[in-house]
Amino acid sequence: MPEPSDAAADAAEPSLEEQIAAYQREFQDLDPQVEQVVSALQRLNRRMNVAYGRQTATLGMSNAEWEVLKALVLAGAPYRLGPGELAKRLGLTPAAMTHRIDRMANEGLVTRERDENNRVRVIVELTDEGREKWLEAMRLATVFEEDLLQDLSGDERQLLGQVLTRLLRRVEDAQPDAGGRLSDLD
């Protein structure tokens, strides 16, 4: 068994605190307060996506499929949207949506049909099975989310929600374009 002897190989995963200290060391003009917020946001989201991925996997689907179900449910009854609109809301290209819908239609989560009133358009509609899958995913997700926020008091939760919403408003105003492609995700 190779010893952990060598210098370069393994230098322990940096904690958030170590990460910020390292950034300050390497980049003088850094506001540690800002960096703590930003780095925590990034790491938190990464972990959350991993957790969601595990949950959706137990339901036999991917996060990608879950996103589509979410968008359709959010559209409200009768749970219909076109591929282009879906693509815009998920931040994907229409081409990607075409394939995703193919797969989900094969699995029975959605149906795809031409709009009779305008035969250029296509209507993607949630099936009962798709809606049921969404509900199951929500039940899992809310348990995880409640657990995540467990240590926060009601006041803290409210304050956190308000502050994050302010930040979000600031970014969304600056990038009014709803569907900027997210070149990379992590």
Place this chain on the structure above:
Amino acid sequence: MPEPSDAAADAAEPSLEEQIAAYQREFQDLDPQVEQVVSALQRLNRRMNVAYGRQTATLGMSNAEWEVLKALVLAGAPYRLGPGELAKRLGLTPAAMTHRIDRMANEGLVTRERDENNRVRVIVELTDEGREKWLEAMRLATVFEEDLLQDLSGDERQLLGQVLTRLLRRVEDAQPDAGGRLSDLD
């Protein structure tokens, strides 16, 4: 020009408030306070990744490459890590790292060489050019980040950082495994 007449086609991008209202309508057992925090986190991170992607693109690289540079800088001088270690820190498979390093070595951002003391291992080392790229990216990123938090007072920033760090600690303790694959990213 097709009129917006049709019912199904375009139902306006939901705002965060509308999204939460819709979730409550469709899923009774929902704590709106929790959902506001979680949904804001997700949307915020998506927007941030889009913004970072645009910035790194102006420097002629992708967010993926930027992540590698970050990990190497965080490792500290002499800015060396093995492919496996990098993969673990970025949440990728070793196979993906192999190819990423190929590309980055071709672009001169890193070098790849065998460890002389243990010829199974490979050492990826940041080049001066890579370090310079990282600095440029940091300069852009900090401007964006400072702008993002502009509306927050110093106290608010500190509080936000502390609360997020507590949440992060909770998830990281629950998923001690540093490199869970993030099956999907958005």
Place this chain on the structure above:
DNA sequence: CCTGAAGACTTCAGCCCTAAAGTTCGAAGC
């Protein structure tokens, strides 16, 4: 009516990632 222009979706080529097998080297036992 026929034609041209624009919109909505799909198809195609190429890139990057995952999962699984393959290769190479180092460490331990006989």
Place this chain on the structure above:
DNA sequence: GCTTCGAACTTTAGGGCTGAAGTCTTCAGG
């Protein structure tokens, strides 16, 4: 010192995504 096991990385096959080109439909004009 030879063999076997295990570790670290690379290679291969297949899937999902982007960007660009292609198809089909609708609308406006002559």
